[in-house]
Amino acid sequence: MAFYASRIIQILPYFLKGLLMTIEVSGISLILSTVLGFVLGILRTADSKLITRSIGVYVDVMRGTPFVVQVFIVFFILPSWGLQLEPLPAAILALTAMTAAFICEVVSGGIKAVPKGQWEAAAASGLTRMQQLRLVILPQSMQTILPPLVGQYVLMIKDSSVVSVIGVTELTRVGWQTVVRIPEGLMVFTLVGILYFVICYPLIRLSNYLEHRLSLQTVKL
């Protein structure tokens, strides 16, 4: 046991490298999926039935299938349709596609939570549709959007562990590679778990804090 513990300290740098990879993968996907998710979420509240329906189907497909299956589809099937991706871009594509669907739901929910009168008042003030959205609706919906948005980020960081199956050497993959050589499953995956905890727990607290903080701002009638 002590022997293995010293070896794990020896290979700790690899874990930190894995952690960096996890942060890199989720960081890039986080930015991309936020942008895509907001665009989709705003379009989801559009008047056109065709747009809202097709986004709805996309969201359902993303929410209805497990992330592993999505990863396999991106990694194994897209090449046969002519899109050959390295593991890392494939992982980012899969994570972005899934998280964007979830963020889309959060954003459209937040926009719908703003009372209709606000749209009407903004229109009556002579603002264009874009201005109404940017200056009046979005700032107000942010307080509904932010807490679950941070929650989605946590889910995404956790889901990024799944991309280890296509060979991205992030944290979980490092743990898996280590456990094959050092048969101390409990210790290795406790360490991996602790490293995830270090990133995710503060974000969960942030989400709770935002929820508490922003709910205080709503004027209760």
Next chain:
Amino acid sequence: MLINFNFRVIWEYMPLFLEGLRNTFLISIVSLILALMVGILACAARLSRWKLLRAVSIVYIESIRSTPLLVQIYFFYFGLPTLGLRVPELETGIIALMLNSGAYIAEIVRAGITSVPNGQIEAGISSGLSYTQRMRFIVLPQALGVTVPPLLGQAIVLVKDSALLSLISVLELTRCGQELTSERFMPAEGFLTVAVLYLCIYYCLKPLAGWSQKKLIFREEY
């Protein structure tokens, strides 16, 4: 794009897919029932008067919620043997799913119970109801309405989470897609069929969740 799609292979492997579907279904149901028990226990501990119980439950819930399910699965899969326990893959997977969903369910149940306003409980006390009576007649009926919709949501998540058991070679739905990939190298046929079958489960559960949301949460009306 789908020109080379081989439906005959899908048909040939249909018995395997159906077995996988059945296993996914069974794994999810069993894990859900176990997770409900774990969740209710953890929630009771979380709300208990004893500090130690509360601390244990908080550590359990937070550490589960802050780590990926895959890491938890590997933890049990590689960890239990080092403790000298030989647990088959399926049981290992169910233990991981149970503990994972249990933590989320504990939070759902707690949100339900704490959503009942204090005034209701005080009214119960002043009507002379005992603790059990207050729980039974005032808190639980109201908490149940708030709890059922997110529980159904958790059930959907659980079905999807069970896909990760394929990585420790439990034969469930996703594993069938992997088999088709490794035996015939037909990932498109395998994983798209798997995805469609998961969507079928999803579309069965989703209306249920939506319906319960509408029917059971009457709180938002005032």
